Amino acid sequence: MFVAYPYYYYKILDVIGQLFPVFSLHGYTAHMQHPYDPTTTEAKWQKKWEEEKVYSVDLKKAKKPYYAHVMFPYPSGDKLHVGHWYNFGPADSFARFQRMQGYDVFTPMGFDAFGLPAENYAIKTGIHPDASTKKNVETMIKQLKRIGCMYDWDKMVNTSNPEYYKWTQWLFLQMFKNGLAYKKLGNVNFCPSCQTVLANEQVWEGKCERCETEVIQKPLEQWFWNTKKYAQQLLDGLKDLDWPNKTKIMQENWIGRNEGVNIHSKIKDLGDEFEVFDSVPQTFMAQTFTVIAPEHPLVAKLVKGTKYEKGVMAFVAKIKKLKATEKYKFDEHVEGIFTGRYVDNPFGTGDLPIWVASFVVMDYGTGIVHCSAHDTRDFAFAKKYDIPLRAVMLPEDPKEAEKVKNLEYCYAKAPEGIMQKPDVFKGRRWGEVREDIIKHMGKLGIAKPTVQYRLRDWLLSRQRYWGAPIPIVYDPEGNAHPVPEKHLPWVLPTDVEFKPKGESPLRLSKEFIARTEKIFGKGWRPEFDTMDTFVCSSYYSLMYLGAQNKKGKYTQRDLNEGSLVDPELEKKWMPVSMYIGGPEHACMHLIYARFVMMALKDFGFVSHSEPFKKLVHQGLITNKGAKMSKSKGNVVSPDSFVDQYGADVFRMYLMFMGPFTDGGDWSDTGIKGIVRFVQRIHGVLTEKSKKKFEDSPKVQATLHKTIKKVTEDIQALHFNTAIAALMELLNLIEKEEAVSQETARIIALLLAPMAPHLAEELWSVLGGKKFAIEQSWPTFDPALIKEDTMTVVVQINGKVRGDLIVASDASKESILKAAKELPNVQKYLTGAIKKEIYVPGRLVSLVV
């Protein structure tokens, strides 16, 4: 029955719409026009995918393995933010595309669940990290499912789960057994007010992030893994990886290979011998003094019982404090003090006074450096403290040479510089003598070629609760012993106090100590520190493969199987074919994971030495130019957009913003364009497609061009232009009276990687069998791309003066002739034609 609604009825709807945008008429009427409702449709397909286990992969039976996963998230209590969607959505679109290309794509998901935030939350609220983490994981799975990714949830991992961390501990034991784990004194950042150890990220300009108390350095016995041993292999392996160049260069710099010599030296009177690293040995004859790091253990010995002792030790204490409390500004803090000792000079140029200098790095080389006039920093230091200098390399220009001789300025690293000493090299260029000098020093028996790396060993002890306990126990004499494998998982105790007491929380667990004494004997103590969470994430790609189906439930392998992963599966699936995540992990996670893989290979557990064959970094999404963060309060939540427009629209909008690897600044103004696209394409394909309809040649050609472009663009992760191509195709089809069902189905499949729910809906409405994601990717016919005519542009002296529409098979001659006959071209053809260029199918260029 027809009802005429009075005017105020619409007015009320309008007002409601303005007050509650979620119920706005805009959404309502859009729905009326093109009845596609993302909310119910997306839920429907997600349910079907799950019921039919469409994304479950049989790792053993798969024939064409393709392993793709993203950097697994931390299960925070906050909702998924735009950054997660920006990372996971496109990564999933690529995985879907690969699947339709015929690969057995395995895309698992997991949680990097150990770590500081849960522990801080526990300190604040008293809620146990295990409880909050479990809850967060649960809600996060629900949120992740809403994106519509093809994750194989059966193989999910959670690093805080004992059945996962037993393997983290097993990994530690392997490192220990193979001599790659050792213990030594290391400094930690400590906040005296919070009574807690701080991670480097928690130290802000030398102050505690939370209470702004000055952080101090506290020496503690800590566990290290010997990453340095793999420095060269980590460097060499880079060249075969399909990684962003930028990331490779960052790792290269981080590893910091540096060739040079070790100069053998001896301390006068004391007789102690040591090596000094020098990467610029050409000017060794210029060395006039020696500097040693304040932290160097030899310093105390040098000054013991001398008149210098008091002053030097005070200086050392001062520098140590300075380094702990301030972001050390090297140009402001170049300081030093003489020790009263000399190096027995090996070159016969006079003894070298030994100074303690603030700028010497303890961890690089040997912590002792010979200094000369040909290094800007050494030069400045010597000038400041009136230490004698000597120049052994001079510029060609006599005037400048005189200045350098008189030490008026520092002449350093100059390839054209002329050597003065040693005498056998006199007159030769600095840039050419390096190798010869090294040989010369070798013959004299004073130096040997050597290589130094900047990479440090991995300090993995954390004085924290929420992590995997280090599986080590100490006998009553304090000697370390590994916990036998049969006691793994070496369970993280629960009877602890989270409020920091200035030491590792595990010390306060009575159960932990009682357990240790019961198993190992009276007076034995467990290691109270836990492992860096980067250990957990260093091998998780292998753990996804280690998931085993036991009585219908997936669990990790048992320890008695001897290895974290079935060697057959490892051989088949590793390395990860496509790994997607943020660039912030370039020098941490991505180095640790490579190191662990190399070590596992050497131990004989895996067959590959590199974990990630191809790596891609998604760009960063900012808000008003700033990184989104809780503290800044500028985090954009995707939820309201997803509620209103659906996951497909939100995913596609993020992809359409620009290139995937670029990121960009958040703005919601353009999302309407994708909303319209989704509504229109659904409307056109469902309402205008006809079974018996012949598409025009124009439509045919454009369709095949689009297949080509979308295929190439997704392959290259250029989702923005892939979507643009589909829009162009839609714009064309919209003008036609109808579209063939055949074509409509192809378009549905082209949409499947980027808008998986919409594609399934269209596929089923258009009479497709099974799921769209199970179909093979459309192929294009090059013959159909070719059109009958083409447009050729005519340029005179590089300027466009007209265009021609000619038959595609027209000859060069006929095109040139036609070009010259264009009225607007004739206007400019005043003189003789000097040159004629024809670029097939593109342009004619005439020079007059």
Place this chain on the structure above:
RNA sequence: GCCGGGGUGGCGAAAUGGUAGACGCGAGGGACUUAAAAUCCCUUAUCCCGAAAUGGAUAUGUGGGUUCAAUUCCCACCCCCGGCACCA
């Protein structure tokens, strides 16, 4: 300081030697409507001439160069972003 990546309409962007600005947003005009929203159609880099045009000029951070032709290649400079930073 060193290493890396960028700079194109009002905005997100496209084009990697061949018609600069595809595609989308926004904006302006129109249709439908009592009205609005939604939807649909047209216009939209800037400037000049003109009744109009497939008319002209200028334009991809700045200045030079190579080329018939440069956002694209080369040289110098300016600015922005990211990383490392006492490494002998």
